[in-house]
Amino acid sequence: MTAATTAADPTDAYAGYLDCLADADEYAAIDMAIGLLDAGVPAERVLLDLVAPAQSEVGERWARNEWSVAQEHAATHISEQVVAAVAAHANPRPTGGRVVVACMDGEWHALPPRLVAEVLRLRGWQVTFLGASVPAAHLVSYLHRYDAHAVALACALPMRLPYAHRMIEACRRSDVPVVVGGRGFGADGRWARRLGVAWAPNAPAAAELIADERALRGVPPARLAHLADDEYASLVRRRGELIDGALADLRERVPAARAYSPTQLDATVSDLGHIVDFLAAAVYVDDPSLFTEFVEWLSEILLSRGVPAGAVARPLDHYGVALRDFPRAVRVLALGRAALPAADR
Ligand code: B12
Structure with a gap:
């Protein structure tokens, strides 16, 4: 069991709370949160200055491959229990709509x-x-x-x-x-x-x-006139064909990909799908930065899991050729490729 020390401030409690998540110690995590409420810390601060940043850290540890999906799920479940306990303890009564x-x-x-x-x-x-x-x-x-x-x-x-x-x-x-x-x-x-x-x-x-x-x-209306070019709709229509093509291309060029286990194959198909979906979203809002941020994130995730360099560049190139008649998508893909770390290009 994690030692639930009493802290009077969420910032001081943070490291101990993360230990509770790491040890999957739900009871200590709840004790710590309720201890803060009893010490006079407002419930809002416990939620936003303890639970929220701890969850972001859970995401970072998963992204760095330090925590498995199971550890992340266990930690998230505990955070949900903590939120429920804090809400029940505070028990506010509604006055608004x-x-x-x-x-x-x-x-x-x-x-x-x-x-x-x-x-x-x-x-x-x-x-x-x-x-x-x-x-x-x-x-x-x-x-x-x-x-x-x-x-x-x-x-x-x-x-x-x-x-x-x-x-x-x-x-x-x-x-x-x-x-x-x-x-x-x-x-x-x-x-x-x-x-x-x-x-x-x-x-x-x-x-x-x-x-x-x-x-x-009073928010200014949406600015989506670019959708008249039909690129987004075509990308959605061709999603399956694009993924199948990128997978076939990968198998042809990377011999190891032909021997992927079912789990590796699933993960690859999911990544190829995410590339198409993020590309489509970037085309939808007409902002390449949506895609370049994603490409940077994906290459970091794959690197932390030991996936060989080039795993992102290859499908980007394949999609670039398959979508050559779609100028906005091609531009977004080219910018995505340029955003890859040098070792991945
Ligand atoms: C827990 C978790 C999950 C759980 C969610 C369970 C649950 N009950 O919520 C599960 C396992 C389902 C999950 C799945 C996935 N996840 Co996830 N997940 C997370 C994780 C670790 C924590 C989320 C969280 O609670 N954050 C804490 C909150 C407080 O932070 P926040 O989002 O910034 O919220 C604040 C503000 O944004 C704002 N806010 C948030 N929501 C709202 C809503 C409104 C209305 C308003 C006004 C404000 C507001 O207020 C909040 C408090 O101040 C994040 C990491 C992270 N950094 O958040 C990844 C993360 C979001 N997930 C990620 C990914 C990739 C996925 C998957 C695609 C993984 C996969 N391969 O399957 C799937 C997608 C599932 C789907 N279709 O939705 C990535 C996204 C990266 C990206 N490029 O977009 C992240 C960032 C992890 C990472 N570091 O890479 N995930």
């Missing part, structure tokens, strides 16, 4: 918006948390039924932005103001601006926006 918090369709990162939901609750809103991957049609009928004051939508992965846009538009048609957040909109929210929707960098900012309906509704 109803705010619905949900993940975009296909989005499984439910913990970040859960933190947002609990902060909104602590600030007096009546919050309904719908959790992961909510289909647009179901969300809209829910909003109608419960007369929501606002809806807060989460997106952690930029590749989901085209779906996010559809969902935002569906909420708008119901005349419910929308605020979005999560890493998927870019660190500075630039892709939310492109989609014409209010964005908050964190839970306190979301609470302020939700209290200001004029600000929520």
Whole structure:
């Protein structure tokens, strides 16, 4: 068991809390969080200055291949239990209208918006948390039924932005103001601006926006005239063919790829799919930086897992040839290739 020392500040408690996550010691983690509340630390600070940064660190350890997927899942489960314990301990009573918090369709990162939901609750809103991957049609009928004051939508992965846009538009048609957040909109929210929707960098900012309906509704419209060129729609249509082609190309050029185990094959197909999906999202918002950031991230992930150099460059080249009639996609791919570390090109 991890020793749950009592700290009076989330920053002092941070290292010990991470040890609890590393040891999968749910009880010590909860004791530590409740100890902070008992010492007078506001619940919002425990959620945002302890649980949130610890989860980001969990992600870094997974990315560096120091923690397995199982360790990450165990740590995330504990964080969810801690959030539930803190929420139950604080037990706020609503004084404001109803705010619905949900993940975009296909989005499984439910913990970040859960933190947002609990902060909104602590600030007096009546919050309904719908959790992961909510289909647009179901969300809209829910909003109608419960007369929501606002809806807060989460997106952690930029590749989901085209779906996010559809969902935002569906909420708008119901005349419910929308605020979005999560890493998927870019660190500075630039892709939310492109989609014409209010964005908050964190839970306190979301609470302020939700209290200001004029600000929520007064966002300049989406700037997506470039979609008339049909490149995005063609990329989506050709997704399967592109992945199959890149896999065949890899097997032809890299003999080791012919002997991949089923697990290696699955991971490769998933990576090839992510490349197409991030490319399509970059074409959708017309911003190559969405793709270059992804390529840098992917090559780091593959490097930390011992995947040989060239694993990203090869499919980028293949997609570049297959998509030669699509100038925006070709440009994004070329910039992605240039963003690769020298050893990977
Ligand atoms: C836990 C986790 C998972 C869990 C999620 C479980 C759950 N119940 O949430 C599972 C296992 C499902 C998962 C899956 C995947 N994950 Co994941 N995951 C994470 C991890 C480690 C923690 C997420 C978290 O809780 N963060 C803590 C929160 C507090 O941080 P935050 O997102 O910045 O949130 C703050 C603000 O952004 C904002 N905010 C966030 N949401 C919202 C919403 C609204 C409305 C508002 C207003 C504000 C707001 O407020 C928050 C608090 O201040 C992150 C690492 C990370 N750094 O976040 C990776 C991470 C997000 N995952 C990643 C990846 C790649 C994936 C997968 C694709 C992996 C795979 N190969 O399958 C899948 C995709 C699944 C899907 N389709 O959604 C990458 C994304 C990289 C990229 N280039 O986009 C990350 C960054 C890991 C990494 N370091 O590489 N993941």
